[in-house]
Each structure stands twice: as structure tokens, then as C-alpha cells.
Amino acid sequence: NAGVMQNPRHLVRRRGQEARLRCSPMKGHSHVYWYRQLPEEGLKFMVYLQKENIIDESGMPKERFSAEFPKEGPSILRIQQVVRGDSAAYFCASSPHRDQPQHFGDGTRLSIL
Amino acid sequence: QQQVKQSPQSLIVQKGGISIINCAYENTAFDYFPWYQQFPGKGPALLIAIRPDVSEKKEGRFTISFNKSAKQFSLHIMDSQPGDSATYFCAASANTGNQFYFGTGTSLTVIP
Numbered sequence: 001n002a003g004v005m006q007n008p009r010h011l012v013r014r015r016g017q018e019a020r021l022r023c024s025p026m027k028g029h030s031h032v033y034w035y036r037q038l039p040e041e042g043l044k045f046m047v048y049l050q051k052e053n054i055i056d057e058s059g060m061p062k063e064r065f066s067a068e069f070p071k072e073g074p075s076i077l078r079i080q081q082v083v084r085g086d087s088a089a090y091f092c093a094s095s096p097h098r099d100q101p102q103h104f105g106d107g108t109r110l111s112i113l
Numbered sequence: 114q115q116q117v118k119q120s121p122q123s124l125i126v127q128k129g130g131i132s133i134i135n136c137a138y139e140n141t142a143f144d145y146f147p148w149y150q151q152f153p154g155k156g157p158a159l160l161i162a163i164r165p166d167v168s169e170k171k172e173g174r175f176t177i178s179f180n181k182s183a184k185q186f187s188l189h190i191m192d193s194q195p196g197d198s199a200t201y202f203c204a205a206s207a208n209t210g211n212q213f214y215f216g217t218g219t220s221l222t223v224i225p
Contacts, residue, residue, distance in 0.1 A: 004156070006156075033211075033212065033213075035215075040217075040218075041217055041218070042119075042202055042215035042216055042217045042218050043157070043202070043213075043215045044215075045212035045213065045214070048211040048212060055211055056211040056212065058212075059212065091156050091157070093156075098211065099145070099206075099208050101147060101159050101162060102159075102213060103159065104149075104156035104157045104158070105156050106154070106155050106156045107155075107156050
């Protein structure tokens with residue numbers, strides 16, 4: 001039973017480019033959460049999606065960031081016109097229901113040159 | 114504003130000793146308190162979790178103690194081993210909410 005799969009594991013972008021981070025939840029999980037982790041810090045919630053719907057995006061910056069979870073395929077976190085401050089590890093988690101434990105992927109480490 | 118406060122930031126324990134990590138929260142709506150273990154380059158892995166209807170939960174060498182009135186909970190690792198060296202995060206969530214609130218993490222080093 002595969003866990004949460006994130007790719008790429010490492011992503012390098014230059015300032016102004018777009019970053020696309022992908023997350024395939026565990027089988028049977030329809031709830032996906034994205035978190036950002038800065039060095040020496042805990043995880044900060046960004047967005048919660050349930051198949052084709054954004055349920056809560058209160059932690060996601062209003063500009064340049066967007067997320068989707070289409071009916072078919074992985075969830076995508078997109079960051080447009082990246083800046084140095086976007087450098088972080090981005091983790092995706094999934095759960096079968098909203099109030100069930102969240103299982104995390106191994107993250108995408110985004111570096112902005 | 115940090116919803117969950119975690120301490121200490123780092124901890125060094127001798128092999129065989131007890132590691133204790135503490136967390137405190139303010140939001141009385143929180144009703145689920147998991148602990149996660151994270152190794153370098155990996156995602157957080159669920160270790161053990163508790164709900165406020167019990168004061169203690171034990172799984173192997175890991176125990177959560179929960180004090181509802183004080184709004185505090187702690188992780189105890191008995192007989193700590195070098196393989197337990199990792200960063201530990203406490204978290205909290207409310208049934209009515211959509212996210213986990215994480216503590217800032219404790220870097221545990223168990224020395225042989």
C-alpha cells in the first residue's frame with residue numbers, strides 16, 4: 001500500500017519562474033492538505049482540498065499561489081513568479097476523512113536561485 | 114500566533130534514559146493531539162495520538178500524557194535509543210477545523 005507520493009523531491013527555480021509541486025494521496029484518501037516548512041520551524045498549514053474542491057485556503061498567500069485536486073490525477077500546488085522567500089520544504093498529507101489522522105509524503109524541497 | 118507551544122527546542126538524552134517533550138495549547142476546541150516523528154529528508158510520520166477523553170496513552174516505549182485542565186500534553190520516550198534521534202512535533206486539531214496546528218519541533222539526540 002503506497003504512501004503519499006510527492007514529486008519532484010527537489011526543485012530548483014530561478015526568481016520569476018513557476019513551480020509545480022505534485023502530490024498523489026494514499027489509495028482511498030480523498031482529503032489532501034498542503035503544508036510549508038521552513039528550516040528550524042514546524043509545519044504551517046496552507047490549503048485543504050477534497051476532490052475537485054478547495055475547502056480551506058486560509059493559510060495560502062492570496063497572490064501567486066494556487067492549488068487544485070482534479071477528479072483524475074494528483075493534487076498540484078502551483079507557485080507563480082517565485083521569489084527567494086518561497087524556498088522551503090512543501091509537504092502534502094492525505095486522510096480518508098476530515099477528522100482522521102493525516103499521513104505525510106516526504107516533501108518537495110524548493111530552492112529559488 | 115503560535116497555537117501550540119512546544120519545548121524544549123532541543124534535547125540530549127543518554128541511551129536508556131527517558132526523553133520528555135512538552136506541548137501547551139490555548140484553544141479549548143482542540144480535540145485531537147498527535148505526535149509526529151521526522152527524520153532528515155523525510156516527511157513527518159505519525160507516532161502516537163490522543164483524544165482528551167483519556168489522560169494517558171501508551172504504545173510500546175512511547176507514552177502521551179494529557180492534562181486537560183492545564184491544556185498541556187507531553188510525549189515520554191522510555192528506554193531511549195540512538196535510533197530515536199529525530200525531530201518530534203506535537204500537533205493539535207479541532208473536529209470543527211480543517212488543519213493541524215504544529216509545534217515548532219524538538220530535536221532529540223540520544224547518545225550511546
